[in-house]
Amino acid sequence: IPTERLEEIADIMVECRFGALFFGSGLTMTRGKNRNIDAVLSLVSDLNKLTKFIAIPMRGHFNVTGADMIxxxxxxxxxxxxFSLGYPRYxxxxxxxxxxxLREESDAALVVASDPVASLPRKAAEHLAENPLIVVDPHMSATARVADVVLPATFVGIESGGTAYRMDHVPLPLKKIVKPPEGILSDEEILRIILSEVKRKKAEQMENP
Incomplete structure (x- = not known):
């Protein structure tokens, strides 16, 4: 890329009143990997000394921002x-x-409304599929096709209500439009049933060690 072109881009970014830099997951898949993200954040930090600029990651799946926000x-x-020690660690x-x-430390997985097999590195996806895999999803995704158990759920915003977050962190209420097929529950209802059963089994173990 000619130096003149880079200088032109820099001038545009510095002279704008409010700029936004959108970046995708591909930025971490080239040689610099995580350092590429560091370069993006450093650039935006420097730009904020001269104007207003933000960095927004692009999302590959529905409501990823919602998961991050919650x-x-x-x-x-x-x-x-x-949560392995009983409290959150990051x-x-x-x-x-x-x-x-990749370290093959997991021996089971519960995937809710996501398709990791379609986007994870090959070795990670292979290990995910090798162990017991439960999928909660209205779609027959690549992950659902290799799962041991598939629990079909309602389509949020069509068959059940809920909340989705835009990439700029604005919550959007989603309304139920039609009734779901008989016996099909929402993600929340399925997870609450699973949690209730886990609590029951743990209580039994405490009573009968």
Whole structure:
């Protein structure tokens, strides 16, 4: 890229009143990996000394921002949250799904409304499929096709209500439009039933150690 072109782009960014830099997951898949994101944030930080600029990551799946927002609200961390010690710990590079799968430390997985097999590195996806895999999803995704158990759920915003977050963190209420097929529950209802059963089994174990 000619130096003149880079200078032209820099001038445009400095002279704008409010700029936004959108970046996707591909930025972490080239040579610099996480350092590329660091470069993006450093650039935006420097630009904010001269004008107003923000960085917004592009999302590959529906309502990823919503998951980040709720995790941050409940734990203080947006992702890669580890609860194995009974409290939330945040250590990206160690406790993310990709890291745990690549180290083959997991022996089961529950996937809700996501398709990790379609987007994870091959070795991570292979380990995910090798162990017991439960999928809660209205779609027959790549992950659902290799799952041991598939629990079909309602389509949010069509067959059940809920909330989705835009990429700029604005919550959007979603309304139920039609009734779901008989016996099909929402993600929330399915997870509450699973949680109730887990609590019951733990109580039984406490009573009969």
């Amino acid at each position: 995790l941050t609200w409940q734990t203080g961390y947006p992702y890669a949250v580890d 250590n990206p590079g160690e406790t993310s799904a990709v890291d745990i799968l």
